[in-house]
Amino acid sequence: MSLNSTQLKHVAHLSRIAVDEAQVPAMLEDLNAILAFAEQLQDPRLDNLAPMAHPLDQTQPLRPDLVTEHDERARLQAGAPAVERGLFLVPQVIES
Known part of the structure; x- marks a missing residue:
């Protein structure tokens, strides 16, 4: 699929994008390259490929x-102004 200048201007109008006449050839080239790349994904040879976690x-x-750190909650909260049930208490910042 490729776009022509009329279709590009229509899509730009629907998208509320201002396109100068001088920009149309460059935008057509870029959009048609993107569409050509997307069409490559429709290749039937890609249907039976397993997903990959890494390209290599x-x-x-x-x-x-293994546990490498030990619980130091009491020591870390010793200097806190307010603690309740192991949690730091902070001033309310959002009014309900």
């Missing part, structure tokens, strides 16, 4: 899932 055939090295 690599595995992600993972670290062991």
Whole structure:
């Protein structure tokens, strides 16, 4: 699919985009290139491809899932002006 200048101006009007006559050839070239790229995705050879997590055939090295930090809530909240049930209390900023 490719657009002509009449269709481009119609789409620009519907989109409320001002397009100068001098911009039309460049915009047509850009939009037609985008549409040509989108048409490549309709290739039937792409129908049976499995989704990929990464474009390279690599595995992600993972670290062991071990606890490395200890609970220091009481020490960190010791200097807080107000704490309730383990949570910092802050002044209300939004009126209800």
